[in-house]
Structures are given as C-alpha cells and as structure tokens.
Amino acid sequence: MESWAVAGPRRVGRACLAVGVMVICSCAGAGAAQAKPSISDLRATPALVGSGGTTTVSASVSDATECTLSSSRPVAGLPTTFACERGTVSVEVVMPANSGKKVAKFELTLAAAGAGGTATAKKKTVVSVRPEESPGTGQSVAGDGTGTCAVLTTGHVACWGGNEDGQLGNGTTVSSDVPVEVLGLTGAGQVAGGHAHTCAVLTSGHAECWGFNAFGQLGNGTTTNADTPVEAQGLTTAVQFAAASDDSCAVLSDGELECWGGIPGKEAASVVPLAVEGITDAAQVVVGAGDYACVRLSSGHIECWGLDGRGELGDGANTGTETPVEVQGIAEATQMAAGEEDTCAVLVSGHVACWGYNDDGQLGNGTKTNTNTPVEVQGITDATEVSAWQEHTCALLSTGHIDCWGANAEGQLGNDSRTDSDIPVEVRGIADATQVTAGREHACALLSTRHVDCWGTNDEGDLGNGSHKRRSATPVEVSGI
Numbered sequence: 001m002e003s004w005a006v007a008g009p010r011r012v013g014r015a016c017l018a019v020g021v022m023v024i025c026s027c028a029g030a031g032a033a034q035a036k037p038s039i040s041d042l043r044a045t046p047a048l049v050g051s052g053g054t055t056t057v058s059a060s061v062s063d064a065t066e067c068t069l070s071s072s073r074p075v076a077g078l079p080t081t082f083a084c085e086r087g088t089v090s091v092e093v094v095m096p097a098n099s100g101k102k103v104a105k106f107e108l109t110l111a112a113a114g115a116g117g118t119a120t121a122k123k124k125t126v127v128s129v130r131p132e133e134s135p136g137t138g139q140s141v142a143g144d145g146t147g148t149c150a151v152l153t154t155g156h157v158a159c160w161g162g163n164e165d166g167q168l169g170n171g172t173t174v175s176s177d178v179p180v181e182v183l184g185l186t187g188a189g190q191v192a193g194g195h196a197h198t199c200a201v202l203t204s205g206h207a208e209c210w211g212f213n214a215f216g217q218l219g220n221g222t223t224t225n226a227d228t229p230v231e232a233q234g235l236t237t238a239v240q241f242a243a244a245s246d247d248s249c250a251v252l253s254d255g256e257l258e259c260w261g262g263i264p265g266k267e268a269a270s271v272v273p274l275a276v277e278g279i280t281d282a283a284q285v286v287v288g289a290g291d292y293a294c295v296r297l298s299s300g301h302i303e304c305w306g307l308d309g310r311g312e313l314g315d316g317a318n319t320g321t322e323t324p325v326e327v328q329g330i331a332e333a334t335q336m337a338a339g340e341e342d343t344c345a346v347l348v349s350g351h352v353a354c355w356g357y358n359d360d361g362q363l364g365n366g367t368k369t370n371t372n373t374p375v376e377v378q379g380i381t382d383a384t385e386v387s388a389w390q391e392h393t394c395a396l397l398s399t400g401h402i403d404c405w406g407a408n409a410e411g412q413l414g415n416d417s418r419t420d421s422d423i424p425v426e427v428r429g430i431a432d433a434t435q436v437t438a439g440r441e442h443a444c445a446l447l448s449t450r451h452v453d454c455w456g457t458n459d460e461g462d463l464g465n466g467s468h469k470r471r472s473a474t475p476v477e478v479s480g481i
Contacts, residue, residue, distance in 0.1 A: 034116035037064035042110050042121040049095055055127050057108055058090035064112035064119070069093075072107035072124075084112065098129045105129075131449045141446045143389060143439030144193025144243075146460040149200075150179065150452055150481055151191050157182040157200055158481065161439075162460035165196040166227025167211030173227060177461025177468040178479045182210070183228045194243035195289060195440075199232070199250075201241045207232040207250055215246040216271030217261030223271060232260070233272045244287035244338070248273075255281040257295055264293040264306030265322035278324060279303075288312055289390065290341035290357075295324065302327040302336060302345060310341040311372025312356035318372050327355070328373045337438075339388035344377070344395075346386050352377040352395055360391040361422025362406035368422055377405070378423045389438040395424065396436045402427040402445055410441040411473025412456035418473060427455070428474045445475065452478040 042059040049055050061067060061084050070079035075096060082091075098104045107124040140151045147161020147168065158179035159168040166173050169182035185208060188200040197211030197218060208229035209218040216223050219232030237253040246262030250273065258273035264287065276295075284296040292306030292313060303324035304313040311318055314327035327343075330353065336345040342356035342363060353374035354363040361368050364377035377395070380403060385396040392406030392413060403424035404413040411418050414427035427445070430453060435446040442456030442463065453475035454463040461468050464478035 034114065035063040036116040037112040037114040037119040038062050039064075039110055039112050039119055039121040042108075042123060042125050044108060044125045044127045049127065049129055053129070054092050054094050056090055056092050057110075057125065058088060059110050059121065060088055061110075061112055062086045063116055064114040066113045068111045068113075070109055070111070072109075073104070075106060078108075093127075095127060095129045098131050100131055103128050103130055139446075139450065140190060141435055141437045141444050141452055142190075142192045142198075143387070143437040143442070143444060144198060145195040145245075145389075145440045146175075147193070147462055148437065148439060148442075148444045148452075148454065148464065148478075149182070149191045149193060149198055150446070150478075151188045151200070152481070153450070155187045155189075155203070157185050157188050157191055159198065160464035160478070161462045162196075163227075165212035165225050167193070167196050167198050169198060169210040169227065169229055171228050175460045175468075177458070177464065178466050179464055179481055185229050190241060192241045192243050193439075194248065194287075195245040197243060197248075199241050199243055199248055200229070201238045201250065205235070205237040205239070205253065207235045207238045207241060209248065215262040215269040217243065217246055217248045219248060219260040219271070219273050221271050234258075235273055240284055242285045242287045242293075242338075244289045245291075247287045247291070247293065249276075249285045249287055249293055251282045251285050251295075255279075255283075255298065257282045257285055259287075259293065262291065264288075264291055265320065276324070284336060286336055286338035286343065288338035288341060288343065288356075292320075292338075292341075294327070294336060294338060294343055296333050296336050296345070300330075300332040300334070300348070302330045302333055302343075304343070308372075310357035310370050312338075312341045312343060314343060314355040314372065314374055316373045329353075330374055335385055337386045337388040337393070339393060339438075340390045342388060342393070344386045344388055344393055345374070346383045346395070350380070350382040350384075350398070352380050352383050352386055354393065358422075360407035360420055362388065362391050362393050364393060364405040364422065364424055366423050379403075380424055385436060387436050387438040387443070389443075390440050392438060392441075392443070394427070394436045394438050394443050396433055396445075400430070400432040400434070400448070402430050402433050402436050404438075404443065407441075408473075410457035410471050412438075412441050412443055414443065414455040414473065414475055416474050429453075430475055444478070450481075452481045454478055 067084040149159040199209035249259040294304040344354040394404040444454040
C-alpha cells in the first residue's frame with residue numbers, strides 16, 4: 001500500500017586534532033541542543049478521489065527520525081509509523097470505498113519525532129471520497145406522462161411507472177413501481193418521454209423509441225405499438241430529442257430539425273422523421289402536449305409553431321401556424337421546456353420567462369391569467385434548468401435546490417402540501433440536485449450522488465420507490481438507482 005521516498009541520512013561534521021600520540025575528535029553539534037522536528041506543506045493530491053481511489057500524501061519534514069500518518073476515520077493501514085529524516089516524504093494511500101450517498105471526508109495528519117522532541121502538522125489535509133458508483137447509478141432523467149426513465153452510467157436505460165402501452169420498454173405492458181431495464185438498449189446518451197412513448201438518443205447518433213405508436217411517433221415506419229425499442233428511420237446524427245403525446249422531434253448535429261408522428265402544425269401524421277423547413281441552427285427542441293413545438297436557436301432566440309389557442313407560441317397572436325414564428329422578447333435563452341400548453345425558458349441572467357396557458361399558475365408570475373407573450377417567473381434569479389408537464393413547472397437552481405409552481409393536487413410541487421401555487425415554492429429536502437424533470441403529476445430529481453428522488457402522484461408507481469399508489473408531497477428515493 002505504501003511507497004515512501006525520503007532524503008538520505010544527514011551527515012554530521014567531525015573535526016580531529018593530533019596531540020602527541022593521542023587523537024582527539026569532536027563531533028559538530030555534540031552537546032548542543034537538538035532542533036525540534038518541524039512539518040510543513042502537508043497535502044493530499046488529488047484532494048478529491050473516486051470511491052476506493054488512491055491519493056498521494058506528501059510533506060516537508062526536518063529534524064525528525066520517525067513519522068506517523070493517521071486519519072480521523074478508518075483507513076486500512078493507518079495509522080502507520082515509518083523512518084523519516086530531513087527532506088520530503090510522500091506516501092500513496094488507498095482510500096476506502098464510499099457506499100453512502102454523500103461525499104466522505106477524511107482528515108489526515110502527520111506527526112514527527114526526533115532527538116529534539118515531537119511535532120504535529122499545524123494543519124490537517126482533507127481527502128474527499130465520492131460515493132461509490134454502481135452500474136445502476138443515474139446520469140440523466142426524463143419524465144413522461146405516468147413515469148420516468150433514467151439513463152444509467154452504463155449507457156443502459158431504466159424506467160418505472162405506467163406501462164399500458166409498453167412505454168417502459170421491458171417487453172411487457174405491466175406497470176412497475178421500481179425501475180426496470182429497457183431491453184436491448186445500450187449506448188444511450190439522452191432519453192425523453194411523451195405521454196405514453198419514450199425515445200433515447202444513442203451516442204452513435206441513432207435514436208430508438210418504444211411504447212404507443214398510433215400516430216407513428218416511434219418513427220419506425222409503422223403505427224404498431226412496441227414494448228421494446230425500435231429504431232427511428234434515417235436518424236444517424238441526432239444529438240437531442242423531445243416528445244409529447246403524439247409527437248417526436250430530434251435536433252441533428254448540423255442544426256437541422258426532424259419531427260415525426262402527429263407533427264405539430266401538420267394535419268397529416270408521419271411514421272418516419274421529416275425535416276422542419278427553415279430551421280438550420282437548432283440547439284434544443286421541446287414539444288408541448290397541446291400539439292405545438294418550440295426550438296431554441298444557437299443565437300438564444302426561440303421559435304414556435306403548431307396550435308396557439310392559449311398563447312403557447314409566444315408571438316402575441318394566438319394564431320396557429322405550420323411554420324415557426326419568433327417568441328417575443330427572448331434573445332438569450334439557454335434552456336427551455338414545454339408543458340401541455342405552456343412554455344418556459346431559462347435566460348442567461350438566471351431568470352425564467354414563461355408564456356401560454358396559466359389556469360393553475362404554471363407560469364409562476366403570481367396570476368392565473370393566460371399570456372401570449374413571455375412573463376417573468378417571480379423570485380427566480382439563478383435557474384440553470386426548467387422542466388414542465390401538464391399544469392406544473394419546476395426549476396433547478398444553481399445552489400442545487402429546486403423550486404416548483406402550478407398545480408399541486410398530488411403533491412407534485414414537493415413542498416409538503418397539496419395547495420396550488422402561482423409563484424415558486426421550494427421542494428423540501430433537496431439541496432444537491434443536478435437535474436430536474438416533471439411528469440404528468442409528479443417530478444423527479446437527479447442528485448449529485450447519482451441517486452434519484454421523486455415526489456407527487458404514485459398511481460402507476462410513478463415514484464419508483466416500491467410503494468405503489470402511495471403518493472408523496474415530499475421527495476422519496478427511487479429504488480435501485
């Protein structure tokens with residue numbers, strides 16, 4: 001475990017004088033007071049290691065013959081005592097695996113002893129060990145109508161919740177209140193869910209979909225449901241995907257956009273992907289359940305098309321269109337999300353702007369009045385992500401907290417109540433989220449530990465915690481992720 005490197009022994013100077021037949025020698029420093037050992041520059045590199053990883057501890061030591069390295073928490077092989085003299089010492093220490101949910105911190109300290117006494121390093125060095133990552137930990141999550149799917153660190157996908165149309169992708173149509181793995185799917189980079197179908201963008205640029213397919217939203221040239229993944233035809237450079245009730249859309253690596261199923265703004269459905277005309281610099285696409293879609297352009301502007309009865313296109317007209325129109329007043333969007341008939345965008349300032357349907361306060365501006373142009377969500381200034389579905393919206397903040405607003409009959413706002421709110425309220429007990437996703441009447445968060453917490457309705461096992469039909473107005477942990 002250990003590999004120590006120390007400077008060579010210190011030479012002691014000696015002077016001799018011949019007196020007759022006698023030779024008298026004296027040692028430099030003989031009888032003088034010995035210097036007290038000193039330790040400086042104690043450090044551990046790297047300061048943050050992976051679970052079960054190795055860290056190197058080093059320090060400068062002088063006037064010592066023996067050193068002891070110890071830890072505030074159990075570490076195999078520590079404390080350990082070893083010979084040390086003047087110079088730099090270093091040792092490799094294998095940190096223990098961290099099977100918990102939070103970063104584990106170990107304080108290491110060094111003591112030295114010599115002829116002049118003992119000393120302890122004035123400052124301890126801290127080694128932080130990340131939680132152990134099993135093959136089942138999550139790297140992204142996406143909600144759908146009655147469930148959620150997570151892309152795992154292995155590139156596989158696990159889903160839980162409603163499964164009437166095979167949207168869990170596990171070869172059955174039986175709902176599950178714990179995660180089940182999507183069959184035959186590897187290399188997933190992103191997953192997104194519609195009302196009853198799901199699609200994954202693979203790292204290869206292909207896309208595979210499963211679930212409900214009456215309008216061709218699986219993109220495989222048929223209208224037959226599939227309870228295991230089928231490949232969307234013709235997609236080889238997809239980088240981002242979105243879905244709603246009957247629609248699917250994908251952004252391609254060259255900035256073009258393709259949609260299929262009940263394509264927003266089109267009377268006729270398509271069972272294979274078709275290019276959206278006029279879009280060449282797409283950065284993100286979202287699809288609303290109310291038959292409309294929006295695209296965020298690389299410039300930060302947003303354009304929408306499709307139905308517009310509630311102002312969901314954001315252009316101030318309330319007139320549906322087959323071709324994209326620009327959302328008013330948005331020029332610096334960094335991310336966006338679509339609900340049923342409402343849309344929200346995160347701005348570069350950290351503020352959030354929303355437009356469209358607002359009967360349940362899902363626009364977050366303190367009213368329940370629809371608007372066909374963007375209005376600012378109250379009290380949010382540091383959002384990094386927003387997610388919406390049906391009548392509620394949630395935002396991830398830079399602090400790792402989550403705020404939600406809108407309908408709350410099932411506890412989907414996560415604030416330990418079932419009272420609607422037209423302004424943001426904080427989700428209880430979450431302070432280290434890295435992603436948030438909203439479902440029909442529930443929401444889920446990916447945490448820094450790569451575990452997933454969910455809250456809200458649980459009629460179809462939406463929360464994934466093994467307690468079917470027990471809703472929760474505060475977050476509960478998904479089993480096995």
